[in-house]
Amino acid sequence: MSDTDFYRAFEDRYRGSRTLIKSRLRAYEPFLTPLLSLQKPAKSIDLGCGRGEWLEMTSGLGFDSRGVDLDDGMLSACRELGLNAARADALETLQELSDESVALVSAFHVVEHLPFDAVRQLVKEAHRVLAPGGILILETPNPENLVVGATNFYLDPTHIRPIPPLLLSFTTEYAGFLQNKVVRLQDAPELKMRKVALFDVLEGVSPDYGVVAQKEAPPEVLQLFNPAFTRDYGVSLDHLAKRYDHQADARAEQADARARQADIRAGQADARAEQADARARQADTRAEQADARAEQADTRAALADARAKEAEQRAAATAQSLQHALTSTSWRITAPLRLAGAPFRRITSAVKENRVASGTRRRIKAALRMTAHAVVRHPTLKHGVIRILDLVPPLRRRLRALLAPPPPSPRPAITAVRRPELILDDLSPNAQAIYQQLQAILETRES
Known part of the structure; x- marks a missing residue:
């Protein structure tokens, strides 16, 4: 492969295919269509025409287009397509053109190959040769894209230095152009829809940009370009x-x-x-209180157990003492006196309480029955009492009268009268037995 084909091979690899480049160049169409009405035919000069994508596009739109380039390998691609392209220097070509003789001057990826003074001279000459309202397009790599400015720009060994958009747009203003627009190109469309990542900030900015400058013209001409100059392009x-x-x-x-x-x-x-x-502390407090109450209850229970044991001990001692008393000789000897004295003690108590009239006869009978019971239990006393009753018949009759049940009396209509036999029924079984024994004694003596 010859040296003349190096740059063309380089462009083919890193700039992109002709179809891709032509699709990117369509971003400038809003500025081209109004130009066709300025001249008949509208003339166009493309500086550094390369493989001829722009020449092919503008010719298809109706421009009288021609291009110049210094690279024979690039020019061969233009000749293969039958495009009007020649080998010539860009600045010399402009200098040869007459004033206000063309409608469009373009230079795609040229200014980064030139010293900046040459760039200024090129812009100045373009302003001279353009007709009123004519358009200058200067496209170059965008150093706002940090990856392009730091790396990709230097892939082309013929690049001199990147040119920021503000510098290039100011250069056109200084040369006398009425207005300019920075058209940023080739940004990813999805970047406008999704979230921006850090890498997007580094390499997501439009990798190329073009400055589109317009020469002064009457207002009716300029207003034809308002839609193109008022819209935004690309991502900064x-x-x-x-x-x-x-x-x-x-x-x-x-x-x-x-x-x-x-x-x-x-x-x-x-x-x-x-x-x-807080609830745990309250629960702890309640638990402590419950423990305290439990301890108090245990203490009271222990005291109650002690008192119960003492009571049991006292009861056992009392029962033992009572058993000794009941089985003692003195208790057996004094039993008749206690039996005989008990009714008389009750009579004395009744006298003190004014209850003698109502219960005297019953108490006397009870006393006699108890005495008879005691007499019957002691044979010696029994024989003595019998002898006494034999000696005193009136006493025997009196006792019989007292011990005899009262005769039945008519019951009142309303007030119920207790039957005499109920008195005997009210006695305990022992008392009833004593009463019957005493009656038997009396009946025996009388017979």
Whole structure:
């Protein structure tokens, strides 16, 4: 492969295919269509025409287009397509043109190959040769794209230095152009829809840009270009950086909001923990109180057990003492006196309480029955009493009269009268037995 084909091979690999380049160049069509009405035919000169994509496009739109380039390998591609292209220097070609003789001057990826003074001279000559309202297009790699400015720009060994958009647009203003527009190219369409990542800020800015400058013309001519000059093109570094910062701020705000929510939840958790601690302390207090009450209950139970044992001991001692008393000789000897004295003690108590009239006869009978019971239990006394009754018949009759049941009397109509036999029924079985024994004694003596 010859040296003349090096640059063409380089363009084929790194600039892209003809179809791709032509699709990118259509971004300038809004500026081209109004130009066709300025001249008949509208003339166009393309400086550094390369493989001829722009010549092919403008010729298809109706321009009388021609191009110049110094690279024979590039020019051969133009000749293969039958395009009007010649080997010539760009600045010398402009200098040879007459004033206001063309409608369009273009230079795609040329100015980065020139010293900046040559760029200024080229812009100045373009302003001279353009007709009123004519358009100058200067396209170059965009150093706003940090990857392009730091790396890709230097892939082409013939590049001298990157030119920022502000510098190139100011150069056209200084040369006398009425207005200019920076057209950023080849940005990813999806970048406008999705979130911006850090790498997008580094390499997502439009990798190429073009400065479109227009020469002064009557207002009716300029207004034809208003739609093209008033719209925005591509993605700038400032735009992407601001979007990234905005997203970062939004993420920071969301993180702050989540942190505040986490703080709120933590505060709520702390409050719940404090409440749980308070409930636990209350439960501990209640447990301590319950333990204290349990200890008090245990103490009272122990005291009650001790008192119960003491009572049992006293009861056992009392029962033992009572058993000794009941089995003693003195208790057996004094039993008749106690039996005989008990009724008389009750009579004395009745006298003191004014109850003698109602119960005297019954108490006397009870006393006699108890005495008869005691007499019957002691044979010696029994024989003595019988002898006494034999000696005193009136006493025997009196006792019979007292011990005899009263005669039945008519019952009142309303007030119920207790039957005499109920008195005997009211006595205990022992008393009834004594009464019957005493009656038997009396009946025996009388017979």
